[in-house]
Amino acid sequence: MNRPRKRTLSIIGAAAALLIAAALIGYANRGVLAAWGYDTFLSKQVEKKLEKSYEPLPNRPPETSQPTAAEREDPFSVLLMGVDARGSERGRSDTLIYTVIRPVDGHVLMVSIPRDTYAELVGRGAQDKITHAYVYGGPQMAVESVQKLLDARIDHYASINFQGFVKAVDLLGGIPLPITKDIVNKEADHEKFTIKANQSVYSGQDALNFVRYREDAGGDMARTERNRQFLESLIHKASSLQQWSKIPELLTVVGENFRTDIPPSALSDLAKKFLQTDHSIQSYTLHGEGKRMGPDNLWYYVADEEDLNAVRQTIAVWLDPDAASDRLTVPGLDEKTPTAD
Numbered sequence: 174m175n176r177p178r179k180r181t182l183s184i185i186g187a188a189a190a191l192l193i194a195a196a197l198i199g200y201a202n203r204g205v206l207a208a209w210g211y212d213t214f215l216s217k218q219v220e221k222k223l224e225k226s227y228e229p230l231p232n233r234p235p236e237t238s239q240p241t242a243a244e245r246e247d248p249f250s251v252l253l254m255g256v257d258a259r260g261s262e263r264g265r266s267d268t269l270i271y272t273v274i275r276p277v278d279g280h281v282l283m284v285s286i287p288r289d290t291y292a293e294l295v296g297r298g299a300q301d302k303i304t305h306a307y308v309y310g311g312p313q314m315a316v317e318s319v320q321k322l323l324d325a326r327i328d329h330y331a332s333i334n335f336q337g338f339v340k341a342v343d344l345l346g347g348i349p350l351p352i353t354k355d356i357v358n359k360e361a362d363h364e365k366f367t368i369k370a371n372q373s374v375y376s377g378q379d380a381l382n383f384v385r386y387r388e389d390a391g392g393d394m395a396r397t398e399r400n401r402q403f404l405e406s407l408i409h410k411a412s413s414l415q416q417w418s419k420i421p422e423l424l425t426v427v428g429e430n431f432r433t434d435i436p437p438s439a440l441s442d443l444a445k446k447f448l449q450t451d452h453s454i455q456s457y458t459l460h461g462e463g464k465r466m467g468p469d470n471l472w473y474y475v476a477d478e479e480d481l482n483a484v485r486q487t488i489a490v491w492l493d494p495d496a497a498s499d500r501l502t503v504p505g506l507d508e509k510t511p512t513a514d
């Protein structure tokens with residue numbers, strides 16, 4: 174069970190754009206700018222830098238990616254994908270987070286799906302690790318496969334290339350990470366690296382290696398947790414940015430490594446909406462167990478059916494615009510959702 178996590182950072186429409194929100198809007202939240210200031214000084218610059226990030230899904234016309242005025246008020250869902258791609262390869266979606274954003278009351282639900290989860294790959298006619306959906310069919314197959322797994326609609330997607338965010342971390346002067354013991358990747362068929370423990374900040378390459386580490390006993394669940402810790406640390410560091418001169422370069426890095434079917438103008442509108450709303454985040458990871466299966470005896474993460482059904486019911490409540498705040502919980506959480514600071 175994951176306890177609710179309060180955040181004073183601003184969350185914009187696509188969860189993968191949290192870095193942009195943190196670097197720009199989070200800075201504004203400290204009193205330097207208000208929503209008016211963001212609108213006046215930064216919104217057009219943000220939209221221009223993110224033009225190359227806009228990539229509608231092939232099976233959804235571009236006009237359907239533009240949220241209507243009503244949709245900007247209603248709860249909507251975004252599939253956040255952290256993609257580990259090197260060079261020109263498509264890469265795999267090492268991080269999959271189904272996110273529900275409620276613009277009016279500021280509540281955000283983030284459900285992490287372990288990358289090795291055994292699931293149907295929609296359009297391929299086979300069961301496989303859900304991370305392979307992105308390999309075979311890009312964001313479209315990933316979206317359709319997660320929709321099938323969770324029996325829940327996905328209104329939008331957003332993907333981040335972790336490789337590109339090495340530059341962002343270094344631009345920010347490094348980020349803190351919860352590493353209390355040296356991390357050594359040394360098995361024969363793995364990339365070799367060592368990350369020293371107890372450093373005050375870690376470089377972009379160290380941060381990427383932290384995400385990629387594969388040799389701990391926690392397996393897929395531990396990797397999912399590290400991915401979340403990396404993103405949260407990156408967001409927190411960006412939100413404390415003190416140098417406005419770095420913002421254009423950060424936006425360029427983000428634009429080169431971020432893809433979404435939400436147009437830049439809509440992202441900007443959603444950013445302004447969240448700038449004016451207190452909010453809280455609740456996070457949860459799909460429960461299950463690892464096991465070897467199939468003729469090749471491959472390792473998979475098999476979701477617990479009871480937990481999966483509970484997650485589906487939870488998502489349905491969160492997507493209901495009329496749901497009261499005390500119903501916005503995660504499976505196993507009995508107490509009411511606290512009010513955000």
